[in-house]
Amino acid sequence: MTRYFLKRLAGAIPTLFIIITAAFFLIRAVPGGPFDQEQSLPPEILANLQRAYGLDLPVWQQYGRYVSALAHGDFGPSFKYKDFSVTELIAQGFPVTLEIGVAALLLAVLVGIPAGVFAALHHNSAADYATMSLAVVGIAVPSFVVLPFLGLLFGIRLHWLPVAGWEPDSIRHLILPVLALSLPPLAYMARMMRGSMLEVLRSGFIRTAFAKGLPLRVVILRHALRPALLPIAGFLAPAVAAILTGSLVVESIAGLPGIGRYLVQGALNRDYTLVMGMVVIYSALLIAMGLVVDLLYAWLDPRIRYSG
Amino acid sequence: MSALRRLRSNPAAVAALGVILLLIAIALVGPWLSPNDIAALDWAHVAAEPGLVGAHWFGTDRLGRDLFVRTLDGTRMSMAVGLAASAISLFIGIAYGAVAGYLGGRTDHVMMRVIEVLSGLPLVFFVIFLTVVFGRSRYVLFLTIGAVGWLSMARIVRGQTLSIRRREFIEAAVASGAGTGRIIAKHVVPNLLGSVIVYATLTVPQIILFESFLSFLGLGVQEPHSSLGTLIAEGAGEMEAAPWMLLVPGTFLAALLLCLNIFGDGLRDALDVKEG
Numbered sequence: 001m002t003r004y005f006l007k008r009l010a011g012a013i014p015t016l017f018i019i020i021t022a023a024f025f026l027i028r029a030v031p032g033g034p035f036d037q038e039q040s041l042p043p044e045i046l047a048n049l050q051r052a053y054g055l056d057l058p059v060w061q062q063y064g065r066y067v068s069a070l071a072h073g074d075f076g077p078s079f080k081y082k083d084f085s086v087t088e089l090i091a092q093g094f095p096v097t098l099e100i101g102v103a104a105l106l107l108a109v110l111v112g113i114p115a116g117v118f119a120a121l122h123h124n125s126a127a128d129y130a131t132m133s134l135a136v137v138g139i140a141v142p143s144f145v146v147l148p149f150l151g152l153l154f155g156i157r158l159h160w161l162p163v164a165g166w167e168p169d170s171i172r173h174l175i176l177p178v179l180a181l182s183l184p185p186l187a188y189m190a191r192m193m194r195g196s197m198l199e200v201l202r203s204g205f206i207r208t209a210f211a212k213g214l215p216l217r218v219v220i221l222r223h224a225l226r227p228a229l230l231p232i233a234g235f236l237a238p239a240v241a242a243i244l245t246g247s248l249v250v251e252s253i254a255g256l257p258g259i260g261r262y263l264v265q266g267a268l269n270r271d272y273t274l275v276m277g278m279v280v281i282y283s284a285l286l287i288a289m290g291l292v293v294d295l296l297y298a299w300l301d302p303r304i305r306y307s308g
Numbered sequence: 309m310s311a312l313r314r315l316r317s318n319p320a321a322v323a324a325l326g327v328i329l330l331l332i333a334i335a336l337v338g339p340w341l342s343p344n345d346i347a348a349l350d351w352a353h354v355a356a357e358p359g360l361v362g363a364h365w366f367g368t369d370r371l372g373r374d375l376f377v378r379t380l381d382g383t384r385m386s387m388a389v390g391l392a393a394s395a396i397s398l399f400i401g402i403a404y405g406a407v408a409g410y411l412g413g414r415t416d417h418v419m420m421r422v423i424e425v426l427s428g429l430p431l432v433f434f435v436i437f438l439t440v441v442f443g444r445s446r447y448v449l450f451l452t453i454g455a456v457g458w459l460s461m462a463r464i465v466r467g468q469t470l471s472i473r474r475r476e477f478i479e480a481a482v483a484s485g486a487g488t489g490r491i492i493a494k495h496v497v498p499n500l501l502g503s504v505i506v507y508a509t510l511t512v513p514q515i516i517l518f519e520s521f522l523s524f525l526g527l528g529v530q531e532p533h534s535s536l537g538t539l540i541a542e543g544a545g546e547m548e549a550a551p552w553m554l555l556v557p558g559t560f561l562a563a564l565l566l567c568l569n570i571f572g573d574g575l576r577d578a579l580d581v582k583e584g
Contacts, residue, residue, distance in 0.1 A: 019428040140565040148544040283428040
């Protein structure tokens with residue numbers, strides 16, 4: 001098994017490398033540059049700027065410099081946020097994104113999974129239909145509709161919570177964005193959990209467990225839950241990567257200073273290093289989570305044995 | 309035939325289809341009924357509440373533009389994108405997935421590696437790239453969204469193809485001397501249809517969602533045309549003073565996506581296809 005994971009890890013590094021390379025050349029292939037402004041700069045100043053940032057070099061040389069800096073953990077300076085390095089920008093915003101992201105994921109797991117189990121146990125009852133109808137709403141309605149609607153209801157009509165804005169250590173400002181952020185994964189997990197639980201409940205070892213006379217609670221918790229969690233683990237990998245790199249929509253509507261806006265803003269401003277920093281973090285997270293999920297699979301279902 | 313009967317006996321799916329057809333009808337006919345033009349600025353009724361004044365049935369925005377006409381125009385746009393871009397992503401996804409799954413081996417390995425790399429790159433990235441290179445017309449938007457939305461379709465088709473490949477009728481086709489291209493086109497693809505139809509109906513709402521997300525960011529539809537995404541973005545900024553600017557397009561988008569999802573789920577149950 002250790003061999004298998006070492007092999008997977010060795011396979012992940014070239015993938016990450018290819019993604020970084022593709023992103024690097026793709027973003028530079030987009031017409032326009034970081035110093036294009038409404039008023040064009042005098043050519044001498046532009047040339048100086050480009051020299052200062054190494055943009056006057058051939059692209060493959062810039063690539064070499066970027067990759068070797070990256071290998072030393074240096075994401076480079078931002079082109080648009082003068083005086084800030086990409087590392088500093090991300091370090092500033094990440095705590096906020098992490099805070100709402102972890103809260104949203106916890107909420108999604110802690111509500112979504114039990115809701116799915118509940119629906120499966122009451123298969124084809126009114127409770128099942130009600131839970132699954134709510135789940136479809138959660139899946140279908142996007143966060144940029146949900147969050148403003150929540151703000152309108154709880155903020156403007158009821159005055160219970162602030163509509164937007166951010167204050168250090170203020171939980172009240174985070175409630176609505178966390179709700180909006182957690183709703184889609186929550187609903188997905190509830191639905192997947194119901195489906196996989198129904199399937200597991202039909203399998204032979206569950207019938208045996210019931211035949212032994214075990215109470216329902218024990219059968220579910222000790223026998224059915226682990227194998228039924230398998231598809232959830234697969235769903236969580238991309239979900240965690242997406243949530244931890246920040247939701248542009250939720251953060252911008254709620255006015256939170258997270259890292260969600262950097263990718264799109266950076267790409268629109270041709271802030272090459274900022275975009276690359278976000279791509280590196282996202283794809284590294286995605287690949288790392290893929291490995292974690294493989295480990296989870298083996299733990300959840302002892303029948304899975306990886307061979308080197 | 310029994311699939312159609314199963315679908316008809318699912319009240320939620322039937323109701324959802326009804327709402328979808330209704331929305332299509334309103335979106336197509338509605339703008340003709342209103343005396344207001346999409347780009348016309350009615351300075352006498354700025355940020356007017358929904359009502360009969362000036363025939364602004366859904367109210368107006370900060371510039372006095374009629375929200376009824378703009379919302380329906382946006383709904384039309386969403387539907388057009390949903391259909392056109394889904395068709396494009398379907399076409400690419402089926403071709404790619406069927407070839408990878410049928411050829412197998414090293415080709416399959418490389419093709420799946422390409423998908424892995426592409427899904428590691430953020431989608432917005434390609435959209436910005438393509439719209440900057442090719443300009444920002446709505447046709448470019450269709451193509452762009454279609455061109456980035458095919459990855460999961462290709463994965464599903466490949467998985468299905470892997471199992472179809474081992475069936476006897478493929479062996480028979482090979483034995484009778486049919487070429488690879490012919491086998492994929494005539495024998496593999498037609499047998500994929502069940503899962504493809506189901507996945508396609510679930511792709512449409514995803515694509516609509518993606519388009520409104522792009523328009524929300526200002527990367528999608530251009531003025532004077534509207535998109536539900538741009539309207540919601542504008543409405544979210546005005547929700548204190550003019551909540552209808554948010555509620556009207558938000559409700560349209562939510563209803564459209566919700567019904568498409570419910571209908572897709574019903575279709576999946578009726579055709580008894582497992583999600584890939």
